[in-house]
Structure formats: C-alpha cells, structure tokens
Amino acid sequence: MSTFFTVLILLFIVVAIWQIVKIYDLTQVNTSTDNSQIANDKDNKINGNLMLGFLIFIYAITIICFIRYGDFPLMSNSASAHGPKIDNLMVVSMALIFFVQTITQFFLYYFAYKYKGQKGNKAFFYSDNHKLEFIWTIIPAITLTCLITYGLVTWSDIMNLDQDEDPMVIELYAQQFNWKARYSGNDNALGKSNVRLIDIDRANILGVDEFDPNAQDDIITTELHLPVGRPILFKMRSQDVLHSAYMPHFRAQMNCVPGMITQFSFTPTVTTDEMRKTPEIIEKVININNIRAEKSKDLIAKGEEGLDPYEFDYLLLCNKICGKSHYNMQMKIIVETQEEFDNWIEQQTKFKNSLIAKN
Amino acid sequence: MSEYIEFDPKEDHGHHHKETFITKYIFSQDHKMIAKQYLITGVLFMGVIGILMSLLMRLQIAWPEEPNIIFEFLLGKWAPEGVMDADIYLALVTMHGTIMVFFVLTAGLSGTFSNLLIPLQIGARDMASGFLNMVSFWLFFVSTVIMVISIFVEAGPAAAGWTIYPPLSALEFAQGGSGLGMTLWLVSMAIFIASSLLGSLNYIVTVINLRTKGMTLMRMPLTIWAFFVTAIIGVISFPVLLSAALLLIMDRSFGTSFFLSDIFIQGEVLHYQGGSPVLFEHLFWFLGHPEVYIVLLPALGIASEVISTNSRKPIFGYKAMVLSILAIAFLSTIVWGHHMFISGMNPFLGSVFTFTTLLIAIPSAVKAFNYITTLWKGNIQFNPAMLFSIGFVSTFITGGLTGIILGDSALDINLHDTYFVVAHFHLVMGISALYGLFAGVYHWFPRLFNRMLNKNLGYIHFWVTAICAYGVFFPMHFIGMAGLPRRYYTNSNFPLFDDLADTNQIITVFAIIGGLIQIVFLYNFIHSMFYGKKSEQNPWKSNTLEWTASMEHIHGNWQGKIPEVHRWPYDYSKPGYDEDFVPQHKPLKKGETEY
Numbered sequence: 001m002s003t004f005f006t007v008l009i010l011l012f013i014v015v016a017i018w019q020i021v022k023i024y025d026l027t028q029v030n031t032s033t034d035n036s037q038i039a040n041d042k043d044n045k046i047n048g049n050l051m052l053g054f055l056i057f058i059y060a061i062t063i064i065c066f067i068r069y070g071d072f073p074l075m076s077n078s079a080s081a082h083g084p085k086i087d088n089l090m091v092v093s094m095a096l097i098f099f100v101q102t103i104t105q106f107f108l109y110y111f112a113y114k115y116k117g118q119k120g121n122k123a124f125f126y127s128d129n130h131k132l133e134f135i136w137t138i139i140p141a142i143t144l145t146c147l148i149t150y151g152l153v154t155w156s157d158i159m160n161l162d163q164d165e166d167p168m169v170i171e172l173y174a175q176q177f178n179w180k181a182r183y184s185g186n187d188n189a190l191g192k193s194n195v196r197l198i199d200i201d202r203a204n205i206l207g208v209d210e211f212d213p214n215a216q217d218d219i220i221t222t223e224l225h226l227p228v229g230r231p232i233l234f235k236m237r238s239q240d241v242l243h244s245a246y247m248p249h250f251r252a253q254m255n256c257v258p259g260m261i262t263q264f265s266f267t268p269t270v271t272t273d274e275m276r277k278t279p280e281i282i283e284k285v286i287n288i289n290n291i292r293a294e295k296s297k298d299l300i301a302k303g304e305e306g307l308d309p310y311e312f313d314y315l316l317l318c319n320k321i322c323g324k325s326h327y328n329m330q331m332k333i334i335v336e337t338q339e340e341f342d343n344w345i346e347q348q349t350k351f352k353n354s355l356i357a358k359n
Numbered sequence: 360m361s362e363y364i365e366f367d368p369k370e371d372h373g374h375h376h377k378e379t380f381i382t383k384y385i386f387s388q389d390h391k392m393i394a395k396q397y398l399i400t401g402v403l404f405m406g407v408i409g410i411l412m413s414l415l416m417r418l419q420i421a422w423p424e425e426p427n428i429i430f431e432f433l434l435g436k437w438a439p440e441g442v443m444d445a446d447i448y449l450a451l452v453t454m455h456g457t458i459m460v461f462f463v464l465t466a467g468l469s470g471t472f473s474n475l476l477i478p479l480q481i482g483a484r485d486m487a488s489g490f491l492n493m494v495s496f497w498l499f500f501v502s503t504v505i506m507v508i509s510i511f512v513e514a515g516p517a518a519a520g521w522t523i524y525p526p527l528s529a530l531e532f533a534q535g536g537s538g539l540g541m542t543l544w545l546v547s548m549a550i551f552i553a554s555s556l557l558g559s560l561n562y563i564v565t566v567i568n569l570r571t572k573g574m575t576l577m578r579m580p581l582t583i584w585a586f587f588v589t590a591i592i593g594v595i596s597f598p599v600l601l602s603a604a605l606l607l608i609m610d611r612s613f614g615t616s617f618f619l620s621d622i623f624i625q626g627e628v629l630h631y632q633g634g635s636p637v638l639f640e641h642l643f644w645f646l647g648h649p650e651v652y653i654v655l656l657p658a659l660g661i662a663s664e665v666i667s668t669n670s671r672k673p674i675f676g677y678k679a680m681v682l683s684i685l686a687i688a689f690l691s692t693i694v695w696g697h698h699m700f701i702s703g704m705n706p707f708l709g710s711v712f713t714f715t716t717l718l719i720a721i722p723s724a725v726k727a728f729n730y731i732t733t734l735w736k737g738n739i740q741f742n743p744a745m746l747f748s749i750g751f752v753s754t755f756i757t758g759g760l761t762g763i764i765l766g767d768s769a770l771d772i773n774l775h776d777t778y779f780v781v782a783h784f785h786l787v788m789g790i791s792a793l794y795g796l797f798a799g800v801y802h803w804f805p806r807l808f809n810r811m812l813n814k815n816l817g818y819i820h821f822w823v824t825a826i827c828a829y830g831v832f833f834p835m836h837f838i839g840m841a842g843l844p845r846r847y848y849t850n851s852n853f854p855l856f857d858d859l860a861d862t863n864q865i866i867t868v869f870a871i872i873g874g875l876i877q878i879v880f881l882y883n884f885i886h887s888m889f890y891g892k893k894s895e896q897n898p899w900k901s902n903t904l905e906w907t908a909s910m911e912h913i914h915g916n917w918q919g920k921i922p923e924v925h926r927w928p929y930d931y932s933k934p935g936y937d938e939d940f941v942p943q944h945k946p947l948k949k950g951e952t953e954y
Contacts, residue, residue: 007428007429007432010429013875014875014878017875017878017879018878018882021816021878021879021882021883022882022886024815024816025813025815025816025882025883025886035892036811036892036898037811037812037813037814037891037892037898038740038742038811038814038898038899039740039741039742039745039814043741043814043818044739044740044741046741046818047741047746047818048739048741050822051749054822054825054826057826057829058753058829061829061830061833061834062833065833065834065836065837068837069834069837069838069840069841069862070837085769086769086770086772086773089767089769089770090764090770090773093763093764093767093770094764096763097760097761097763097764100756100760101756101757101760104727104728104731104756105753105756105757107731108730108731108734108749108752108753108756109749109753111731111734111735111737112734112739112749115670115734115735115736115737115738115739116739116741117671117737117738117739117740117741118738121738122671122738122932122939123670123671123672123736123737123738123931123932123939124672124735124736124737124932125672125673125931125932125933125934126672126673126675126732126735126736127673127674127675127676127677127929127954128675128676128677128678128954129675129676132732133676133679133725133729136724136725136728137679137721137724137725140720140721140724140725141721144717144718144720144721144763147717147763147767148713148714148717148767151713151717151767151768151769151770152710152713152714152768152769154769155706155709155710155713155767155768155769156706156710158769158772159706159709160706175623176533176624194621195621195622195623195628196621196623196628198623198628200626207623236703239621239622239623239624240526240530240533240622240623240624241524241525241526241527241530241533241624242524242526242527242636244701244775244776246775246776246842246844248773248842251772251773252772252773253701253772253773253775254701254703255701255702255703257635257636257637257702257703258526258619258620258621258622258636259619259620259621259622259631259633259634259635259636260620260635260637260703262703284858287858288854288855288857288858291857291858291860292854292857307854310854310855310857312855315853315855317844317853318844319775319776319777319844320524320776321449321452321519321520321524321527321846322527323449323527323533323534324445324446324449324534324535325445326445326449326846326847326848327445327846327847327848327849327850327852328852330852330853
C-alpha cells in the first residue's frame with residue numbers, strides 16, 4: 001500500500017512541476033508585449049549577468065572541492081617506490097589543467113557577459129588571424145610535448161622491469177569473487193599452472209601442476225603479505241572473467257585476463273604499522289570512525305548490530321566489472337618487515353603438503 | 360548539377376503522388392520527417408529511459424542500505440522489499456550507458472540533425488536516397504524495440520557494462536544478464552550498426568554529390584563539415600564493432616574461441632582454448648573511441664553554427680575549425696588503446712597510445728580558443744540555443760582537460776576505472792553532447808515545427824541544468840582521486856570509503872534536480888509543438904540556406920529553384936552592409952572579397 005502512495009506522490013510531483021510550468025507559461029503570454037520568443041535586450045542583460053554569476057559558481061565549486069577533498073590521504077602518501085613519481089606527475093598535470101581551466105573559463109564567461117547584445121550595437125567583423133591561431137596551436141603543442149615526455153619517462157620507469165633487482169615473484173589469482181596469492185617459495189619460481197589442472201576434490205584450487213618441481217614449495221594464501229623494501233613481481237591470472245587487481249595505496253593496477261598472464265611490479269616502502277601512525281591516516285581513521293559510530297547509533301536504535309570500528313589496512317580491490325559481487329571482491333594487504341614476513345611465511349602450508357590424497 | 364537546380368517540385372514532385380497518412384508520417388522518405396522521427400524515438404523516448412536509469416543508480420549509490428519504495432515499484436522482483444539486487448544495479452549501469460551513448464547521442468543526435476540539416480544547408484531537395492534513409496530509420500526503430508524488450512527478460516538485461524567485455528558477457532553462468540539479455544543486446548546492436556551505416560553512407564554521398572551551385576566545400580557551414588566527418592568516422596569504425604559482435608555471438612552460441620581461453624567456472628573447465636579477451640577490447644575500442652567523436656563532433660558543429668549566429672560575428676578561424684575537425688577525426692581512429700593501458704597489452708604500445716592521445720588536445724584547444732575569440736567583441740543574443748552552446752564550450756573545456764590526465768598512461772594506472780573516469784567522460788561527451796543536442800533543438804525547432812520554443816522556459820532549463828551538471832560531475836573527480844572504483848553496487852563493504860558517502864549523497868541530490876528539470880524541457884517541447892508561437896521565416900537572422908526553404912513542409916524543400924550560393928555562411932556584421940547578416944545566396948557586391 002505504501003508503495004502505491006509513494007508512486008502516487010511521485011506522480012503528483014511530476015504533474016505538479018508540469019502544471020507549474022504551464023501556469024508560468026500562460027502568465028507570460030499576457031504580461032509581455034514582446035512575444036517573439038527571440039532574445040531581447042532584457043534577456044541579454046539578465047543572461048549576460050548570469051554568465052558572470054556562473055563563472056563565480058564554477059570558481060566557488062572548484063575551491064570548495066579542493067579545500068574539502070584536495071588532501072585525500074590517498075593522494076598524498078603513496079606506499080610504493082614508484083608512487084611519488086606518479087603523484088608528482090599528477091600534481092604537475094593538475095596544476096597545468098587548473099591554470100588552463102581558470103583562464104579559459106574566465107575568458108569564455110567574461111566575454112559572454114561583456115559583449116551581451118544590445119539593439120543597435122554591431123559586432124566586430126573579425127574572421128581570421130593566422131598569427132593568433134599559430135600561437136594557440138604552438139603553445140599547446142610545446143606544453144603537451146613536455147607533458148608527454150615527462151609522462152612517458154615515468155611510464156617506462158614503472159613498467160620496465162629490472163631483472164637485476166631480483167624481485168620476489170608472487171602470483172595474484174582472481175576468481176568470481178575472491179583473490180588468492182601464490183608465493184613462489186624458496187626457489188622464487190612459480191610452478192606451472194593451468195585451469196585444466198584444477199581439482200577441487202584434491203584441494204588443487206589454482207590448477208598448479210603437482211609434478212612440477214618448482215611448484216612443490218609454492219604457498220597459497222588468502223591474505224597478501226609483503227616484505228617492505230623488496231621489489232615484488234606480481235604475475236596475475238584469472239580463472240573465469242576479467243578482473244583488475246587495483247592496489248590504490250601502491251599506485252598499482254593491472255587486469256587479470258583468463259588465458260594469459262599479466263604482470264606488474266612495485267616495491268612497497270611503508271609498512272602497515274608505519275602507515276597507521278602517519279598523521280593523515282590517523283585523522284582519516286578518526287573521521288571514518290565518527291561516521292561509523294553515528295551510523296551504528298541508528299542501526300542499534302533499529303535493533304540491528306552496530307558497525308565495527310575501522311582500522312586502516314592496505315587493500316587489493318577488483319576494479320573491472322566481474323559480476324554480481326564485484327563490489328565486494330577484496331583482499332587485505334599487509335606490508336611488514338622482512339623478519340615478520342619470514343615468520344609468517346614459515347607458518348603457511350606448502351603446496352605439496354596442502355593436497356588431499358586421492359582415495 | 361545545374362539540371363538538378365532547375366527541377367521544379369510543383370510540376371514534378373509535389374503532385375505526382377498523393378501522400379497518405381502512412382507515407383507522410385510513418386514510412387516517410389522525406390528527410391525532415393525522418394529527422395523528427397529520430398528526435399522523438401531516439402532523444403525523447405530513449406532519453407527519458409536513460410536518464411531515469413541513471414537516477415535509480417544514483418539513489419542506490421547514495422543510500423545503499425535503505426529500502427527504497429521507488430525501487431520496489433519500478434524494479435518489482437529485482438528489488439525485493441525495496442532493496443535493489445546487485446545484478447540489476449550492473450544491468451542499469453549497462454543499459455544506461457548503451458542507451459545514452461548509442462541511442463540518444465549517436466542515433467538521436469546525428470539522426471536528427473544530419474537528416475534535417477544536410478539537405479537543407481547544402482541546398483538539396485532530399486537525401487541522395489530517400490528510401491535508404493527510411494530503411495535506416497526503421498532499422499533503428501527495430502533495434503530500439505529489441506533493446507527495450509531486453510530490459511524485461513526473465514534473467515534481466517545485459518549487465519556486463521556497455522563495453523560488454525567477454526568472458527563476462529560470453530558465459531551464461533557468469534552473470535544473470537549474460538543469457539537472453541545479452542543475446543538481445545547483441546542482436547539489437549547489430550541492427551543498430553546496419554542502420555547507422557546506411558545513414559552514414561547516405562550523409563556522405565549527399566554531401567559529396569548534391570551540393571547546390573556555388574556550395575564549394577569551403578563554403579559549407581561547420582555543421583555540415585561536422586556531420587560529414589562524423590559519418591566518415593562511423594563508416595570506418597562501426598563495421599569493426601559489428602565484427603566484434605558477430606565473433607562474440609559465435610563464441611556464445613557456436614562454441615568458437617575467439618575471445619575465450621582457459622576458463623574454469625561453476626566447477627568445470629570449459630573447452631575454450633587460444634582466444635583472448637584483449638582482442639575483443641581492441642575491436643571494441645576501435646569503434647569505442649571514435650564513437651566518442653561520433654557523439655561529440657555533431658555537437659561541435661551545432662555549437663559553431665549557433666555561436667556564430669548569436670554572436671552576430673563570423674566564426675573565428677573557419678579554416679582552422681575545419682582542419683581541427685579533420686585532425687580530431689584522424690587522431691580519433693588511432694587512440695583506442697588508451698582505454699587499455701592496464702589490459703595486459705605491451706607497455707610500449709601504451710606509450711604510443713599516450714602520445715597520439717595527448718595530441719588530440721591540440722586541435723581541441725584550437726577549437727576552444729576559436730569559440731572564445733568568436734564571442735570577443737560580439738553582439739551576443741542570449742537565445743536558449745546560445746546558452747547551451749556556451750555551456751557546451753565550458754563543459755568541453757572542463758571535461759577535455761581531465762583527458763590530459765587520463766590519457767597519460769602513468770596516471771591512468773591509478774585512475775583507471777575509478778569515478779574520475781566517470782566524471783571525465785560524462786562532462787566531455789555526455790553533458791557536452793547533450794548541450795549540443797539541446798542547442799540544436801532550441802535553434803532548429805522553428806525549422807522542424809514552424810513554431811518557437813518558449814524562451815523563458817528555455818532559460819530556466821539551461822541554468823538549472825548547468826548548475827546541476829557541475830554539481831554532479833565536479834565533485835565526482837575528487838572521489839575518483841580518492842580511489843573509489845566505478846560500477847560498485849555499494850561501497851559499504853569498504854570502510855575505507857565511508858568518508859565519501861556524504862559527497863555521494865550531494866551528487867545524487869544534484870542529479871535528481873537536474874533530471875527533474877528536464878520535465879520543463881519536455882513540457883516546452885510538446886506544448887510548443889502544437890501551441891507554440893508561429894515562427895517567422897528566419898527567426899534568428901541566420902545566413903544558412905535552411906532558412907530560405909519553404910515554410911510549408913513540402914517534399915523537395917524549396918518551391919521553385921534551389922538558391923545558388925555565392926559566399927561562405929558566416930558573413931555576420933560584415934562592413935558595408937546595413938543588416939548584420941548576409942545570407943549565403945546573396946551575390947557578392949562588386950569588389951567585395953569573401954571571408
């Protein structure tokens with residue numbers, strides 16, 4: 001019943017808007033002597049002034065957004081070696097487009113305001129100026145050349161893997177709707193794998209070749225632990241549809257494609273513990289916990305359970321539409337010291353020991 | 360060509376067959392009627408559906424946990440107890456994208472204005488083939504019907520995103536929408552592409568062959584240049600999407616492995632071997648990126664025409680404008696890879712695409728600066744169409760600039776598929792193209808229906824829409840920079856994003872106001888169509904030929920001879936003339952130079 005009434009109300013709102021517009025429309029006919037529906041001096045004046053008002057609105061919304069959202073912790077403190085390079089490029093690009101935006105919008109709306117039409121005025125016939133056009137072709141061209149060069153240097157820096165660094169190889173394995181990590185063990189080589197080898201009954205969920213010597217010491221986990229300061233080479237695989245391994249704090253992302261192995265590498269530089277102690281994160285966590293406490297109050301009042309308080313953790317998110325539970329496909333990432341990492345990995349089961357014997 | 364001009368519709372055309380209701384309003388071959396059909400099916404009908412879907416999505420994002428009675432009513436079993444199903448959220452994302460990009464902004468925009476303006480502005484009696492034109496519309500109509508039907512199928516419509524990347528779209532078990540819904544989507548799109556190709560070929564042939572005497576290429580209005588180049592890009596790129604769709608149909612129905620390999624799903628290994636989803640991404644974006652310009656170029660053309668007319672000034676740098684349209688069109692076909700920087704393709708290829716992508720900023724910047732210079736020292740008449748055109752330039756700049764960030768492969772690593780992307784493309788192609796569309800409707804409504812739209816309602820429509828457009832999409836950049844992925848049904852599983860919830864609510868409020876204010880436009884449109892003030896022959900004092908055509912809608916456009924063209928279309932406020940406009944068919948005075 002309440003559905004019916006809500007819909008009725010919505011319908012009334014639509015009809016009401018329609019009717020208000022109609023009434024407004026009808027009143028116009030009687031009052032105005034000029035009914036040509038072509039802009040006259042009065043319209044030009046009002047809209048010309050509104051143009052200036054709109055310019056101020058754009059500036060205001062820009063300033064508000066920058067003050068309110070400009071210092072998202074995610075923007076300022078990256079946790080990987082290449083992160084600051086991306087952030088610098090971002091800041092340079094943002095500064096540039098902010099500058100161009102401010103200037104061009106100013107001229108656009110200011111000219112619209114300044115040259116609003118008036119009866120009897122005649123526009124200035126000005127159809128071409130090659131010098132001017134040359135200037136505003138060449139200036140963007142030079143600016144973009146610099147930006148492209150800067151961008152490409154950064155890009156190849158990030159994507160080109162230096163094998164001399166001896167990266168630790170970890171496989172990220174995606175399936176609807178969860179992540180697994182496979183560590184390559186002491187030999188730092190992943191065992192061969194293919195989805196055709198998946199044998200759920202024997203708990204070989206990633207399809208690892210059990211006869212491959214490299215596979216024996218592989219370790220499969222549901223949490224991603226990374227030693228700080230060590231280059232990591234991620235090999236990504238997916239068993240069903242496209243997924244994307246997005247690790248925003250590390251400025252890292254790569255799609256996981258069924259049928260092929262993709263890769264991305266980075267060096268984590270800040271441990272989870274250190275990150276939790278940075279002032280930005282402390283502030284963010286307090287802020288989020290206030291919001292959650294507020295929500296919990298409402299929930300408890302309704303007789304439901306309250307929300308758990310939030311503690312900061314690095315996350316791996318799925319960032320390519322992958323089906324129904326795409327919105328909840330995540331894995332916790334923990335960056336820790338080498339020592340802590342060694343202790344943790346020691347406790348995990350090796351692949352050869354994780355298989356269930358055939359009956 | 361001169362023979363064609365002598366052609367007299369009174370003797371030859373007007374009376375030789377009697378028009379019935381069916382030939383005049385339904386299976387019409389007259390380009391003006393077909394334009395109206397596109398406008399009503401593509402823009403009004405599909406536009407309302409597309410915008411409604413976006414409002415449902417925004418409601419879900421802003422208040423994800425609370426049961427919503429609107430959902431319960433509109434979505435029925437897909438929103439039990441008023442809580443939206445996660446699959447249906449993705450279906451809404453998909454259908455909103457598909458409908459807005461293809462049906463409203465491709466077919467609706469090009470279909471309406473290319474059809475209306477190409478013959479009228481180049482001085483032709485109709486399209487090169489009126490019959491093909493009619494077939495093109497009716498194919499479009501069939502594809503619209505199929506797409507709308509697909510919304511109502513049992514398991515839900517296609518839900519793999521408008522990019523329908525396989526394997527998600529290819530495997531029935533992967534997702535509810537990948538069954539019958541996806542089949543209908545693919546069939547509808549295949550028909551749509553056929554319609555689009557017939558339309559585009561017709562536009563190209565008409566522009567090349569049927570220009571009136573004196574209408575040289577460099578005397579064509581920028582609208583025609585834009586429609587012409589748009590049609591060429593369409594003919595180059597749409598067939599590739601058709602091939603992708605056909606191969607996907609093969610993979611889905613006949614077990615081939617073009618896009619699929621090594622898949623384990625629902626407890627079993629599928630037989631697919633050797634295909635690659637990345638291949639599909641290449642094929643899709645080979646259309647998908649030019650598609651952005653198929654949507655944008657007509658809007659650029661319309662804005663050029665409207666800004667020049669209403670500034671009472673020639674468009675600044677006509678030749679540069681034409682060249683930049685051509686440059687944008689050329690570059691648009693070699694930048695598709697910037698959608699795939701992190702798809703797993705070779706990083707070196709990424710570098711090439713970064714380079715070509717950022718080059719597009721140059722012709723785009725030239726266009727923006729030329730628009731601004733056109734306003735300088737003008738005598739600007741703020742008709743509603745002019746407001747939308749200025750709004751267009753504004754969102755084109757704002758949205759275009761963030762393209763410099765996303766086109767940079769290194770920055771794309773962190774921003775790919777976040778709300779930053781959503782904000783970027785909605786401003787630069789969504790809102791901009793919609794503004795171009797509205798500008799076109801306000802400007803050529805008198806030509807379509809011989810009546811004027813109410814200007815005051817137009818002003819309200821523009822100002823509220825403009826504020827809401829910035830209110831929705833400007834903050835969205837920032838939640839994207841905070842790392843919020845798009846296409847999430849709810850963010851409540853990530854406490855990390857809890858501090859963005861209030862921003863999402865503000866955005867939704869702006870979206871709802873912006874959506875509802877379109878009712879004003881709908882009212883204005885429908886009311887003025889029947890009761891609007893009768894228009895004059897040339898209400899905006901414009902130079903182009905469409906305003907010399909017969910007011911009465913006759914099949915053949917001009918009673919008597921088609922006017923001959925003697926000058927370019929932008930002689931506004933030319934020194935030596937009393938009036939501030941000199942129509943294209945006025946001969947040059949002795950000693951007068953063109954441009």
